[in-house]
Amino acid sequence: MHINYWNELTRNNFGKLGLAMLCLVLFIALFAPFLASYDPDEPSHSILMSPSFEHWLGTNDIGQDIWSRLLCGAKNTLLVALGVGVFTTLLSTVIGASAALVGGLYDRILMRLIDALIVIPAFIVIILVAAYVLPNVWTLIFLISVLTWQGGARLVRAQTLSLKERMSVYAARTFGANKRYIIIRHIIPNLSPILFAIFVHSATRGVFMEAGLAFLGIADISTVSWGLMMHHALRFYYLDVWKWWLIPTGLALSVTIMALVFIGHALETAMDPRLWEMEQEDWQ
Amino acid sequence: MGDGAGRLAMIELRELEVMYGKRRVLHGINLTLKRGESLSIVGESGGGKTTLGLSIIGLVEGTVRGEILFDGKNLVALAEKEWKAIRWNRIAMVFQNVENALNPLYTVLDQVSEPIVVHKLGDRNEATRRAGELLNRVNLPEGRFYAYPHQLSGGEKQRVLIAMALANDPDLIIMDEPTTALDALTKVELINLMHTVCKERELTILLLTHDFYAASTLSDRMAVLYAGTIVEFGSTPALLSNPRHPYTRGLLRCYPSMTTTKDLQGIKGRIEFFDVGCPFHPRCTQSIGICREKAPRLEKNDGRFIACHRGGIIPLLELRDLSKSFDSLKAVDSIDLTLYEGETLALVGESGSGKTTTAKLIMGIFEATEGRIYLEGKQILGRDKSFYQRVQMIFQNPMESLSHRLSVLEAVREPLDVQKLGNREQRESMVRQILDEVELPSSETFLNKYPHQLSQGEAQRVGIARALILNPKLLIADEPTSALDASTQAKVVKLLLNLQEKRGISMLFITHNLALARKISDRLAVMLNGIIVEEGPSNEIVSSPLHPYTEDLLKAAPTLSSRVPTVPERTSERNDGTGCPYANRCNKVTEVCFNEKQRLSSLSTHKVACMLCTATD
Numbered sequence: 001m002h003i004n005y006w007n008e009l010t011r012n013n014f015g016k017l018g019l020a021m022l023c024l025v026l027f028i029a030l031f032a033p034f035l036a037s038y039d040p041d042e043p044s045h046s047i048l049m050s051p052s053f054e055h056w057l058g059t060n061d062i063g064q065d066i067w068s069r070l071l072c073g074a075k076n077t078l079l080v081a082l083g084v085g086v087f088t089t090l091l092s093t094v095i096g097a098s099a100a101l102v103g104g105l106y107d108r109i110l111m112r113l114i115d116a117l118i119v120i121p122a123f124i125v126i127i128l129v130a131a132y133v134l135p136n137v138w139t140l141i142f143l144i145s146v147l148t149w150q151g152g153a154r155l156v157r158a159q160t161l162s163l164k165e166r167m168s169v170y171a172a173r174t175f176g177a178n179k180r181y182i183i184i185r186h187i188i189p190n191l192s193p194i195l196f197a198i199f200v201h202s203a204t205r206g207v208f209m210e211a212g213l214a215f216l217g218i219a220d221i222s223t224v225s226w227g228l229m230m231h232h233a234l235r236f237y238y239l240d241v242w243k244w245w246l247i248p249t250g251l252a253l254s255v256t257i258m259a260l261v262f263i264g265h266a267l268e269t270a271m272d273p274r275l276w277e278m279e280q281e282d283w284q
Numbered sequence: 285m286g287d288g289a290g291r292l293a294m295i296e297l298r299e300l301e302v303m304y305g306k307r308r309v310l311h312g313i314n315l316t317l318k319r320g321e322s323l324s325i326v327g328e329s330g331g332g333k334t335t336l337g338l339s340i341i342g343l344v345e346g347t348v349r350g351e352i353l354f355d356g357k358n359l360v361a362l363a364e365k366e367w368k369a370i371r372w373n374r375i376a377m378v379f380q381n382v383e384n385a386l387n388p389l390y391t392v393l394d395q396v397s398e399p400i401v402v403h404k405l406g407d408r409n410e411a412t413r414r415a416g417e418l419l420n421r422v423n424l425p426e427g428r429f430y431a432y433p434h435q436l437s438g439g440e441k442q443r444v445l446i447a448m449a450l451a452n453d454p455d456l457i458i459m460d461e462p463t464t465a466l467d468a469l470t471k472v473e474l475i476n477l478m479h480t481v482c483k484e485r486e487l488t489i490l491l492l493t494h495d496f497y498a499a500s501t502l503s504d505r506m507a508v509l510y511a512g513t514i515v516e517f518g519s520t521p522a523l524l525s526n527p528r529h530p531y532t533r534g535l536l537r538c539y540p541s542m543t544t545t546k547d548l549q550g551i552k553g554r555i556e557f558f559d560v561g562c563p564f565h566p567r568c569t570q571s572i573g574i575c576r577e578k579a580p581r582l583e584k585n586d587g588r589f590i591a592c593h594r595g596g597i598i599p600l601l602e603l604r605d606l607s608k609s610f611d612s613l614k615a616v617d618s619i620d621l622t623l624y625e626g627e628t629l630a631l632v633g634e635s636g637s638g639k640t641t642t643a644k645l646i647m648g649i650f651e652a653t654e655g656r657i658y659l660e661g662k663q664i665l666g667r668d669k670s671f672y673q674r675v676q677m678i679f680q681n682p683m684e685s686l687s688h689r690l691s692v693l694e695a696v697r698e699p700l701d702v703q704k705l706g707n708r709e710q711r712e713s714m715v716r717q718i719l720d721e722v723e724l725p726s727s728e729t730f731l732n733k734y735p736h737q738l739s740q741g742e743a744q745r746v747g748i749a750r751a752l753i754l755n756p757k758l759l760i761a762d763e764p765t766s767a768l769d770a771s772t773q774a775k776v777v778k779l780l781l782n783l784q785e786k787r788g789i790s791m792l793f794i795t796h797n798l799a800l801a802r803k804i805s806d807r808l809a810v811m812l813n814g815i816i817v818e819e820g821p822s823n824e825i826v827s828s829p830l831h832p833y834t835e836d837l838l839k840a841a842p843t844l845s846s847r848v849p850t851v852p853e854r855t856s857e858r859n860d861g862t863g864c865p866y867a868n869r870c871n872k873v874t875e876v877c878f879n880e881k882q883r884l885s886s887l888s889t890h891k892v893a894c895m896l897c898t899a900t901d
Contacts, residue, residue, distance in 0.1 A: 170644075170685075
């Protein structure tokens, strides 16, 4: 089957919803400077204010406009999503595909390494690392990626092993094709659906982990992060501020994660022919 | 023929050449025929058979060069007056075309007695009496003696012509297409008649025919004449069972007989006369540069004479002691196979017998554990791009073997892309051309289709087109039709046979379907547990299988009868792999079968690996 991502996404209701939500977050992230009425980092004397015409979602403890910070936080979240997505996928592909294609000892060593790494809880390690270096967004992307590529690499390896044995690949070899030609023309294009899935999956996990860590206070204070906002808001839970400080932030985070999950789900349906057939039957 | 030109030679042709104006119809014919021998000259019409016959009896209208020695006397130099003593008295001819050979104004009895009277061998009464005897001998009913030719049937006229030829008791009788245009039973009667008559009179026979049936029954030796040249010459059974010149094989493939099982195939092109080079080269599928430049001499080769620069049909692919083991499993166990140019060898066996592994070993997808592979006589050590230009493969499941990401155009073009042949436009036009050849549309819409938009049959044709685009000499077809329904299978098989006729492709056809294999293959090899248990001409294997496994396979082959098939029973649970792979299912099994592995050994044209067959013989 030939997968047209756009068609598959727009045909599926979950896909459509996820895509719409992601577009909204993307729009906010891109146009935050124009949408925000205040500089998100600029403190003021009006602190812990309730929502008003001037401050739609009130202000925080140092007088920053919560609405503006919420808008700017989208950028940080999407950056983490994209960064972790790209970096993890890249690591998974290079390691997984090379293990499958080279095979032998190289493959065995890598597989044992993955077995070892997969039991290490990424979250705890990052907390430990953060105890020494308070990670900025790039360090965080790097840390999450190098600690979570194992699952993806296994998937890519398995898929490459099966692709390598495909009749069409054998056929290409019987035309006299060399390894390079086969990787570029046959393996990589056929890996793309699974790479896309790995990308979406790790992006989701990236967002989740970043928010979680920031919520625990592990984040560079200077970044505008939704997790960090929730971390701060929670300190004032005894006031009414959670209504306009905590809830909208939590919602924004949920929307982003749901968008990615929905997209991932829609693509999975498209890629698994059995699920796809079931859906076809439902339609008829 | 060089040897045998001793005193016994009744007729000897030396460098015989006949020209009709500027057209050379016979070209350096050398033939010797001893007393009592029978020789058939076979070939297509227009090949010069009749001219050869007429030149021997001195009736040819063209210019004759060379020598025709009859009992040592050169007939070419003979004056018409001297001919009288020889023609019809010593050399007689049964003319072709029964309709015109008889004079419509005389009764048949008169016509048969005429040569006796003319040659003054007796008076009219004596002549009539002898003519009556002869007509009796050829089994013409007495009531028909006074009939006029137009009152006789074709078979009866042929009998009269034979009687006429026998009238003066000749030594050599030339029969030109004596059985053409006769129905089967009449033909059999006449062949039988000619056989007995010739035997009892110890006649020397020169039979000119395109009918292999007549040739095989009436002649001991056979010469194949093509465009005025003898291309193959040898004993009749040897030539028929194992033709070595591409033309002989082509002729046999065109000839419908109950012995052959393969579908009829033609010879590409048509007969043409050439002054330089091998006359057959434009129609030959294995011709090389020299074939165009120099005419090959008829040379002795393995008990017969062949005029071919390549020494007859060449072995294209040879597998010698080829083995492949996967850990402890011997998937292919030192097999020997030879595939000749332009032929189909069917490799038949159940799944898991090692057929596909053999194909993959040839293609270099698997590395052989042991053994050698030769292509056109050269051992294959490493496979480079030029190897894959000559050897291509069609895969079992067309949908799987085509990448779903490539359109028809891209898929068929892929071999050219890999081999870097031609530029973009050239590649595309080659794709269109090859699609035409496999009877697929070459329209823009079809070129842009993806495999899942194609039917199974279309997809397999795309697979075939892709394998053919490099113009390979050898095609390995691994169950190419097992995924197709019967009607699509029929079309694909027909297509493959046509391509073989046109391009001379050799095919290794791997199948589990014996019924299909016998229709498309010249030779069959039956494989079981990695070894070849039987190998030989398809017709022989099908009609008289030797190995019990082949027998069971034949019993299991599909028929249209309503009989419920019986399942061969497992005769033993023992099978430790040391003995015959069929020992535990064979109903003729002996103790030895379990202990000793049999090697393929030759029995005439047929090879078998079964101790029962080799022991009884």
